[in-house]
Amino acid sequence: MRTLRLRHLELLVALSETATMRGAAARLHLSQPAISKMLGEVESCFGARLFERSHQGIHANALGVSAAFRARAVLNELARATEDVDALQSGVTAVLRVGAPSVTAAVPAAIVRLRERMPGVAVQLREGRVHELIHRLLQGELDCVFGAITPELLSSDMVPLLEPAVLLKDALCVLASASNGSIAARSYQRAELQAAKWVLPPRETLVRQAFMTAFLNSGVTPPVPVIEAMSSVTIGTVLRQDASLLCAVRLEHAVDEIARGGARRLDVSPSIDLPSFGLFFRRDGMERPLVLTEFADAIRHVSQVAAPKRRAARRRLEVNSAGTA
Template identity: 70%
Template sequence: MDATTGRLVRKLRLRHLELLAVLAEADTMRSASAQLHLSQPAISKMLGEIETCFGARLFERSHQGIQPNALGAGAVFHARAVLNQLTRATEDVGAMQQGAQAVLRVGAPSVTATVPSAIARLRARMPGAVVQIREGRVQELIQRLLTGELDCVYGAVTPELLTADITPLLEPVAMLQDELCVLASTPPRGTSRARSRLRWRDLGNAPWLLPPKDTLVRQAFMTAFLNDGATPPVPVIEAISSVTIGALMRQDASLLCAVRQEHARDEIARGGVHRLDIVPKVPLPSFGLFFRRDGMERPAVLLAFAEAVRAAAAPRRARGRKA
């Protein structure tokens, strides 16, 4: 610990960190004082103590209120991370007092076959582990990972994630290749399951269920047809909800659907649909399991989950090599 950090540890209290987080949301001293049940002079004094410790002005005051500057935004981010870690420590101790071996908080998309399989493997290895799954978009989940709300995130490596400033803060620990898949409940008209492989252009007249045009899957679907010398078909149904897609596929046997491999594995496991073998294969951005790059020792449950994700992905890799 360097001298500056040591000074912060000695001078700052958790109440100071709470004030930073509240001020960033409150916009005014009055609102912050009401939330913290402190007088405005007390709030002003505490903020002065914080800025003295950091040796910099963190908030800009005006008649309109108070806003964090660039330095303040960084301090607020780390204050929230510390407070989240404290909340987690309290919850973990409480859970372990109730008999839990460990607590793991995982961020993941709402449709994934890998994460449930990995959790089942983890629970077989560590029956006392408690797992909390938080679902959402990968960018939102990554932010929650960086602020200490989550232990890891499993999600697609989107172009937005690759170009974000936060990428150096992430540690990828498992990367899984992904590709565009086509699902059907019955063989398309004019084809047979016995037929070894289809081309994209063979399915131009089929009734398609597709996600909207602004999605990565839809764009890859259109590119697949163009690269195969065919005009991309217009879908008869557009939907993005996995629940809706699954229900439609099982109730309308004429439909074909383009989805990510992660979604395809989940639907196939539920039964009633199968994957068509179509060439050429169309790769999509990989899925990855990410930790925070914080230099801290990883708890055993987190390392065990990473191994479980790799093991759950092993059959997929084997099928890919065989293909």
């Protein structure tokens, strides 16, 4: 293995992505005979055949897929190391690369707290779907990912490669415009909201599926949305511009919208849990740099601070409901 060079690792990645000797040669600016010779060296190092050759091209077998995955992670780690050294030389004390959904109340608050404790930290936030972000984490592009533990993630082969650093509970929430005069400050049963004008995410999302299941469990046909949207910006905007609408969102989204103003959370029974949110590291057995442990502590802190506020808001809602009754 000591005879492996970075060029060999680049070849593994190129072949896994181009599936032809010609494509790999063009990407690495080498001749096809040179590519063929290098592949022989790589397979000799591993002591196994990694790619299957045919008239249609070349494709990685199970061993090759694993080797290419690790090679990509090594190359990305080296690229990040170069970026970190450049940043440190410019005066930054540490660099944190975080993956998170586009709507989260916890991550922005945790970043602010982290920079209060470590003012020299530079944070790079990458937004996207949790499954894609986890891939980027395992490939060495990100340092950690904050996202929901979805069924898709649980059914994948990535779970053993992840280390959950923080786990937070999540729930299905209903939001109304703060100016919606037809919605009283009391507890609602789902059947009472069946005829409301709903803004909902698409059917394939966890939130929509949980929403539909909640109504079905209450013996009520799930409402058909008047607006179906995925974008949190769109959902928040239409809610504020049309006071008659109700929105079904996850807790992280609800907290974010309420903090922006103009929206309030309804007390709807029974409550419905959603898959927990988690902060994930790679399970690599290495000691965590201080910036990662501090960010995990910041996530815990902001979630603990937010919890009493949510409980207090619920108590106020219950008091108002009793007074109305």
